[in-house]
Amino acid sequence: MTNVLVLNHEEIDSLLTIPEAIESVEAAYVAKENETGTLFPVISHEFSSGSGELDIKSGHLRTSRVYGIKLVSWFAENQDFSLPEKYATSLLFDDRTGEPLALLNASGLTNMRTGAAAAISMKYLAREDSKALLMVGMGALSPYLVAAAFFAMPSLDTVYLYNPHGIEKAQQREPEFTDKLRKLLIPLKDKKYTISIIENLPETVAKSDIIVTATPSRIPLLMADWLKPGTHICAIGSDLRGKQELDSFILNKAVIYVDDKNQASDIGETEIPLRHGLIRLDSIKEISELIVAKERGRKTEEEITVFDATGIALQDLSISKRIYDLAVRANIGISVGL
Amino acid sequence: MTNVLVLNHEEIDSLLTIPEAIESVEAAYVAKENETGTLFPVISHEFSSGSGELDIKSGHLRTSRVYGIKLVSWFAENQDFSLPEKYATSLLFDDRTGEPLALLNASGLTNMRTGAAAAISMKYLAREDSKALLMVGMGALSPYLVAAAFFAMPSLDTVYLYNPHGIEKAQQREPEFTDKLRKLLIPLKDKKYTISIIENLPETVAKSDIIVTATPSRIPLLMADWLKPGTHICAIGSDLRGKQELDSFILNKAVIYVDDKNQASDIGETEIPLRHGLIRLDSIKEISELIVAKERGRKTEEEITVFDATGIALQDLSISKRIYDLAVRANIGISVGL
Structure with a gap:
């Protein structure tokens, strides 16, 4: 009989710090670039009711000596039954x-891993003196994105929070956000920062050095002429055909990096601008190139840079193996015979 | 926190009988034919060492209200470490x-589910008075195939066993085979049958009414001119491009049914004869048509019939859900919080 280690949500959260996550995701990118990692085709399925969707990402990460799979489902109606929308x-x-x-x-x-991926893009693409970060979207992912940004960008000290569902929803969600952020930032000890909820999006965009979008939007939330020169944007939300968070004209004038070119152009933020001919496929580069070359992707302080993340199996594998090793060492989790 | 039920090998074997498996697989075929079941694309991966391979089958079975995934790996060198080749x-x-x-x-x-699939093909395609079954291949699957045949074909009373690795290997494996078969046949109580190991394959083929092949062969083991009229063959082994158990001329003259046309023609026994132009794609039918129509696929007692099984996710889903329900009712398995 084989033994399988079962690790639940709390155990996983307690095992891994953000700097370890960043290291693991960088290692995944290196494996991608060196072709020591293989992505299997992504499977997507929409349930006929229209209220649910599913995606299956899998791959093989030779450098970590593992292969594996991740299933993510999203059922909007789960909230009516006090269940999480996403599993x-x-x-x-x-x-x-x-x-x-x-x-x-x-x-x-x-x-x-998503927070880590965003943070890595900041290290390689944002201006080093970036101070203000705008977080668009206040879902479960948002504190991870902001926390990882603090680890990657030491000069950051200002966080603006924007919830597309309105200021009341933002205020409701703030305590949970702040609490989670504080916990994730424990290794940074005496880091000083301010957080404010904002209502006027165009005005705040104009004073932000880094903008992270993590919403399920299907209509652009950020417009090209709101941005100040030199802004770095992490577009995290678009991961299904038809989703879009950024006005296509932003991508039209930006330096664009993605985690995986095939996937980003198929289901990511670049999908729609590509389809409309506003950007060209050969102007999109993979972030892993910069990591392997140890090279920053920004050529001037004025460029707009965009990182389009759809999430790749190698990131999950790298981080899962790290968590597994930490759990075995710390004797955490339940081992069951299969 | 969500609870997941972990069910190990012994528990699963103890929960399900072959008649229940046959019922579940028939239900899966009905769902396929009625389009209440969806197969997601199959993922295959060969490990670069050349000694391992992997396949991932997934799908959604609405009639059982489940979706899911199965990963199967095969590493030849595992035997050197006393590990199972297949997980x-x-x-x-x-x-x-x-x-x-x-x-x-x-x-x-x-x-x-594979035993059940073979047995269902016999019900719809073999001659009702079939007495002698030849089992080619004596791996872990073989007792399930033979046992399921006994449930589906009441007139069967003779089993010939052939091991392509030679008679000594066959004799070594026989006690385990016989023991497993006996256990699986418990619900059939006083069923009388004989089992013999055979060496002369052409001679035995000529006196068999049903032949089941379940080997990883890449060269045909059965030749067209050995067969007697009216034989039904279940070709189970071919499930990867390049595998072949039957001489292409057998398929050329046979009535062919498969579990899934796309998959069978891509990775099954029909792949090579199709590629060589010895059969035509439109001469291949799906077994689910017969099940929904409640119609036998054999038109005369002289036809050679072939069932080419590559295994589909809907079978796994149907049977997994049945096992899950039985386990919950019997309070079997370990429930772990995720």
Whole structure:
């Protein structure tokens, strides 16, 4: 009988720090660039009711000696039954024998790896003296995105929060956001920063150095002429055909990096501008190139840079294996015979 | 926190009988034909060492209100480390909310559903008075295939066993085979049958009414001119491009049914004869048509019939949900918080 380690949400959150997540995601990018990692085709399914969707991402990360899979589902009506809208579940396997190693609640690790991916893009693309970050969207992912930004960008000290559902919703969600952020920032000790909820989006965009969007929007939320020169944008929300958070004209004039070119152009923020001919496929580069070359992607302080993240299986695998190793060492989780 | 039920190999084997497996697989075929079931694309991966391979089958079975995934890996060198060559692991989800329901060791259920699929093909395609069954291949799957045949074909009373690795290997494996078969046949009580190991394949083929092949062969094991009229063949082994158990001329003159036309023509027994132009795609039919029409596929007692099974996710889903329900009712398995 094989033993599989089951790791729940709280255990995973307690095992990994953001700097470790950033390291793991960088390692995943290096594997992608060096072709020591393989992405299997992404499977997407929309449930016929129209109220649910599902995606399955899988791959093989040779450098971590694992392969695996992550299923993420989203059912809008779950809220009516006090259930989470999103479930994310991962299985991890040893690539030398095929033995199943772990079953993980992948919600926490997805938040971690997405925060890390955004932070890595800031390291390579944002202006080094960036001070103000605007967070658009206040879902479960948002504190991870902001916390990771603080680890990657030491000069950041101002956070603006914007909730597209309105200021009241923003105020309701703020305590939870702040609490989670504080916990994630514990390793940074005496980091000083201010947080404010904002209502006037164009005005705040104009004074932000970094903007992170993480909403399920299907209509652009940010307009090209609101931006000041030199802004870096992380477009995190678009991960299905038809989703769009940024006005296509932003991408038209920006330097664009993505996590995976095929996936981003298919389901990411670049999909619609590409389809409308406002950007060209050959103007899109993968962030992993910069990481392997140890090179910053910004050529001037005035450029607008965009990072379009759709999330790739190698990130999940890299971080899952790290969590698994930490759990084994700390004797955390439940081992069950399969 | 969500609870996931973990079901190991022994638990699964103890929960399900072959008649229940046959019922579940028939229900899966009905769902396929009625389009209440969806197959997601199959993912295959060969590990660069060349000694391992992996496939991921997933889908959505609305009639059972579940979706899910099965990963099967095969590493030849595992035997050197006293590990099983094959691992099969399934995850099952509720299609109304996305909640993960169960983690299953899918080896046993794969054996069950494959045995059931072969038996269903016999019900619809073999001669009703079939007495002698030849089993080619003596792997872990073989007792399930033979047992299921006994449930589907009441007139069967003779089993010939052939191991392509030679008679000594066959003799070594016989006690385990016989023991497993006896256990699987318990519900049939006083069923009388004989089992013999055979060496002369052409001679035995000529006196068999039903032949089941379940080997990883890449060269044909059965030749067209060995067969007697009216034989039904279940070709189970071919499930990857390049595998072949039957001489292409057998398919050239046979009535052919498959479990899934796309998959069979891509990775099944029909792949090579199709590629060589010895059969035409429009001469291949899906077994689910017969089941929904409640119609036998054999028009005369002299036809050679072939069932080419590559295994489809809907079978796994149907049987997994049945096992899950039985386990919940019997309070079997370990429930872990995720």
